[in-house]
Amino acid sequence: MYGNLNEIDIRSILQLIELGQRTGQLFVEARSHNSNKLSVDEVIRQGSWSEFKQQSWYVFFLNGQIIYCQDSDSSLTRIADYLRHYRVQTRLDKVQLAYLETLNAPEYGYLWTLLERNIIQPKVAQTIIHRLVHETLFDLLSLHQGSFIFDLGSAFAPQLTTLEIAPLVTKIMKQVQEWKLLYPHIQSPDQFPVLADITELRSSLPAATVNKLQQWVDGKTSLRQLARYLNRDVLTVAKAIYPYVQQGCVHIVYSSTSTDAQIQKSQQELLQKARIVCIDDTATICETVESILKPLGYEAIAFTNPLEAISRIFQIKPNLILCDITMPELDGYEICGMLRHSTAFRLVPIIMLSSKNAFIDRVRARMVGACDYLTKPFTDTELLMLVEKYLNYSVVWRHNQNVRLVDPIPDRVKDNIT
Missing domain, CATH: 1.10.10 (Arc Repressor Mutant, subunit A)
Incomplete structure (x- = not known):
């Protein structure tokens, strides 16, 4: 089952999954409303990278009930935020965090790790799962534009809890309607x-x-x-x-003014020394990428042989990778999957290149760990917007990790949470 949200809404999709008692996962991708309205210069000047933050979600089902929801930010920041309510100050070390980031659902793995170590009780873990599901469905039920695909599969295991769809959707739909009454004073x-x-x-x-x-x-x-x-x-x-x-x-x-200066400084530092690798067996594409990026100060390195690229890429250590999907000897899906299993490339943005624009190809690219998908032939603006988007997003992501997962819980939160 797949399609567009302007043909069938999320509520109806969830009802069909519940009625059919389906087991599998639902992938939903939102469409950006602003990406076609701004030039690259405007995106950078206005700090509009937040508008292009990857918007996609996974919802996991067992026999027509929801097990868990995950948004496109597969980091552990949501879990860290919820743990503050329970005054849980334990933080995993870098090795443990690196392992969790290799999982398809790192948040879920994090909760199980805390449970196994008796840091939190099962009831706390279940409550957090309920909150994550509620938060995700609130976003999904507010969507009007986007695409979806439901994939039948084995049950997401192990299960901490399950939630019935009908009463949950009824409750959240009422909240979505109430939220609209807060416009225009509060919008997001x-x-x-x-x-x-x-x-x-x-x-x-x-x-x-x-x-x-x-x-x-x-x-x-x-x-x-x-x-x-x-x-x-x-x-x-x-x-x-x-x-x-x-x-x-x-x-x-729409932005946290206290961190703008830090983020802007990090963005400038990264953009000044960004190294971008392009892997495409078509020499014309490689030359096009180099001709667009090099005049702007990027260090662009192209490979037409995927095997050579794999052997060299660990030495080059790029900040971003552009990778063609269809290539002899080694295709883009295989390359992306290999890189995502390496600690060195677990967080490096990877953008897939393809002459096709099929939704199923986009989903498969996401499944192997790609950040985005660019259809060939592409314009200078299309390429630059994606490059700026993911280099900037990488800076903000690292900044948020440092603040939320490394720093101790602020005293004001400890003292005032009820």
């Missing part, structure tokens, strides 16, 4: 609430209210993160803040 769970002038607030609001707002509305924490920290759904958190937004006491923005 990924927006950041920021306090207005503190002096003015103290003159118009009770001291206790101002203090509470200061603890949480710091411009560094998104509405979605707040919901995770408090173990609440994002609608409840947004509705609690909404009156202050209406009064002008709290502003809602």
Whole structure:
């Protein structure tokens, strides 16, 4: 079963899976509304890489019930956010984290590791799974554009819990409708609430209210993160803040201003020395890639022989890889799979190149670990937008990992979580 969301919506897809008592996984990919409206210069200048953040989700089923949901950010940041509510301060070492990142569902593996070590109890793990499923379905049921494919398969194992689809969808659909009432003041769970002038607030609001707002509305924490920290759904958190937004006491923005400078600096450093490898058996494509990237300061290295590329790529250590799918001796899927099993290339962005534009090929590319898919022939703008997107996204991803998985839990979170 596969198709477009403008032909059948997520709710109907879930109902069909439930009625058929299907076991397998649903892959959903959202379409970007802004990618065709901005030039490369505008993307960089406006910091619009967040608009191009990979938007895709997996939902795993057993006999028509949901086992688990995973979004496109397969890192452990969501789990780390939820663990703050339970004051779990244990962090895995780098070797353990590196192993988890090789799994198809690292979050799920992380929870099982914590369970096996008696760091958390089964009830806590089940609650976190329920929250992850709820959060993911809230996003999916809000979608109107995109593609999907349901793949029948063996059960996702082991199972921590299962959730019935019908009551869950009914509850979340009601929340999606309520969320629309917050427009235009609050538009996205990924927006950041920021306090207005503190002096003015103290003159118009009770001291206790101002203090509470200061603890949480710091411009560094998104509405979605707040919901995770408090173990609440994002609608409840947004509705609690909404009156202050209406009064002008709290502003809602799309980026965390406290980290913009750090991210921008990291972006500039990376872009100045970015090394990009192109693997394509067509010499014309290799020459095209080099002619587009080299004048902009990138170090572009092309290979027409995939076997030679594999032997050299570990020495070159590129920041991004462009890889053709159809090649003699070794195809792009095989190359991507091999690289993803290497610690050195587990997090390096890989973009597949193909003359086909079939949805099933895009899904297969994602399954072997590719970040994106570029159809040949491509324009200068199309190539540059993807290159900038994933080099910038890589910087932000690493920044978030350092903040959320390495740093200790902030005191304000320990002291104020109820």
